[in-house]
Amino acid sequence: MRDKEIIFNQMVNISSERLDAVFHALSDATRRAILRDIAGREKTVGEIARPYRMSLAAVSKHLSVLERAKLIARERRGSCQVVHLNARAMKQAAGWLRFYEDFWNDRLNVLKTLLEGEHDA
Secondary structure (H helix, E strand, C coil), rough: HHHHHHHHHHHHHHHHHHHHHHHHHHHCCHHHHHHHHHHHHCEHHHHCCCCCCCCCHHHHHHHHHHHHHHCCEEEECCEEEEEECCCCHHHHHHHHHHHHHHHHHHHHHHHHHHHHHHCCC
């Protein structure tokens, strides 16, 4: 368990603010859909906005949240802004979640062992 504590402490040091920004960005269904949409290929802001019933300004606000979380990057190409996925920030959040997945798997394995021991007794 000591190794897991060390890993967790390292993850906490990644940056609590950065992790907060990622989870905040992922908390909205529209932003998750945008990430899923650009995972296949980069798109212009107009292409991203097309399927949504909202203004370009509203879509741009969603993109700003994703950009602050470092989940996307925008780049100007001529008169267009092109958006592409930056999954590295999501990988850090996944690592944070994995710690708790491992924790609960360990706890459930202990419980299973205890219950099996009672059953055999």
